[in-house]
Amino acid sequence: MTIGSERRELSRAEVAGQLRALGVEEGGVLLVHTSFRAVRPVEGGPGGLIQALRDALGPGGTLVMPAWTGDDEAPFDPRVTPASEDLGVVADTFWRIDGVLRSDHLQAFAAAGPRAAYIHRDPLPLPPHLPESPVGRVHDLDGQVLLLGVGHDADTTLHLAELIAGVPYGLPKHCTVLRDGRPVRVDYRENDHCCQRFALADEWLRARGLQREGLVGHAHARLARSRDIVAAALEHLERDPLVFLHPANAGCEECNEARASVPA
Incomplete structure (x- = not known):
């Protein structure tokens, strides 16, 4: 028996009601990271979940999701x-919907709503999540961050x-862009x-x-303001700039690479 058949399918209206009860603000800006596998089944599938998110935000709200490619070698065409694939089916469905704006660079996000153009106002942000990036613009606008079926x-x-x-x-790192038609x-x-x-952000924000x-x-869903997430993280990064890296003896190759990159 599949997961979907073990669970009752929720209507779009029910999911929108859950989002409002959680605290999603009508007319606000909402950045969403999600796993549909955790959320399903929802009436209308991934598209139904997207519509429920937009219903909860209302016509004055702006919905934002990641839409980057993950391919550093190939030039990016937002169309x-x-x-x-790491972003999941909901993110890959969202950018394809008529009226949704997608960044014209490979570190792309997609957005729909009155603030979408502001969120996409900047050129290619390198590194990807600078203040001058879609994530930074959500922070500027005092938006909310919804982690839906995923953690921090x-x-x-x-x-x-x-x-x-x-x-x-x-x-x-590197990426490939088109300049004068050439990669x-x-x-x-x-x-x-x-x-x-x-994941430390859970205890910081809950406290x-x-x-x-x-x-x-x-x-399971987590909802917090972008500015609160950043403020909590900055407090701890000021005390320990390496707080997000595993200890050197933990055996994490990725974090050990990051530690090795710190100037002596």
Whole structure:
């Protein structure tokens, strides 16, 4: 028996009601990271979940989701390049909907609503989650972040906090862009690591009553303001700039690479 057949399908209206009860603000800006596998089944599938999110926000609200490609070698075409499989089916469905704006660079987000153009106002952000990026613009607009069936390890707003804090680690990365119709490699340094310790944000936000939690669909959901996530992270990064990295003896290769990148 499949997971979907074991669970009752929730209507779009029920899911919108769950979102409102959780604290999603009508007319607000909402950045969503989600796993449909955790949420399902929902009336209308991934598209039905997207519509429930838009129903909860109302016509004055702006919905934002990641839509990057994950392919550093191929030039990016926002009209046809699929979103990375790591982002899930909801994110890959959202950018394809008529009227949804998608960034014209490979570190793309998609947005729909009155503030969508503002969220996409900047050129290619390198590293990806600078203040001058869609994640940064959600922060500017005092938006909310919804983690739906995923934890803070998927929370791009914590990468924004790292960059604002000026963390000392960074790994060499590159991407490919089109210039005058020709592919060009662009090198940059990114605050990259395994992200598992982003889960610390749960206790930081819960301790201050800044994170609301509950069911949306069949998934555990976390909701917090972007500015609260960043402020909580900055407080701890000021004390320990390596707080998000596993200890050197923990055996995490990605975090050890990041530690090794810190200037002596």
